[in-house]
Amino acid sequence: MFPEVLRTLLDRVPALAPAAVDGWRAAALPGQVYPALATADSRADGVLLSGISVRDWHILDAYEDDLYDLVRLPLVGGGHAWTYVAPQAAVLDENWSAEAFAERQLTEYVAACRAWRADFAAPGS
Numbered sequence: 281m282f283p284e285v286l287r288t289l290l291d292r293v294p295a296l297a298p299a300a301v302d303g304w305r306a307a308a309l310p311g312q313v314y315p316a317l318a319t320a321d322s323r324a325d326g327v328l329l330s331g332i333s334v335r336d337w338h339i340l341d342a343y344e345d346d347l348y349d350l351v352r353l354p355l356v357g358g359g360h361a362w363t364y365v366a367p368q369a370a371v372l373d374e375n376w377s378a379e380a381f382a383e384r385q386l387t388e389y390v391a392a393c394r395a396w397r398a399d400f401a402a403p404g405s
Contacts, residue, residue: 281327281378282386288393289343290336299328300356301363306378307371313385315376316348316366328361342400343393 283293305320317324332340341350348364355361381389 282382282390284386284390285393286329288390289339289397294329294331294336296327296329298325299361300325301353301361302356304353304365306376307366308374308376309366309370310372313381313389316371317363318366318368318371323356328355339397339400343396 283296286293300323301317302323303319303321304317304324305322306315306324306326307318307320309316344350344364347370348366350362351365352360352362353365
């Protein structure tokens with residue numbers, strides 16, 4: 281959702297467009313500043329990235345790690361998108377706030393992404 285994170289991980293910002301999925305929410309995770317998409321009786325708003333290359337997918341899959349599963353979901357208004365979702369047991373009852381994240385944690389998160397990306401790009405990674 282945040283261009284700064286995408287630029288740090290992918291060395292570019294793919295095309296972004298507002299998107300939403302019904303039946304899901306951005307859930308808080310224990311001890312983490314980032315969210316997980318989890319089933320719910322609500323709507324999760326986010327962004328749709330387009331123009332993702334094979335290289336981008338490789339980086340994103342490595343970054344998202346084993347916590348998430350990649351699934352195809354129907355978008356509000358039509359179409360589908362691939363997204364990372366977490367098992368229900370992994371999430372908290374509280375919703376994650378993009379606004380609070382942007383205000384309080386985004387700068388440090390981008391720095392952590394930069395460190396991860398440097399390690400990922402290192403020989404032998």
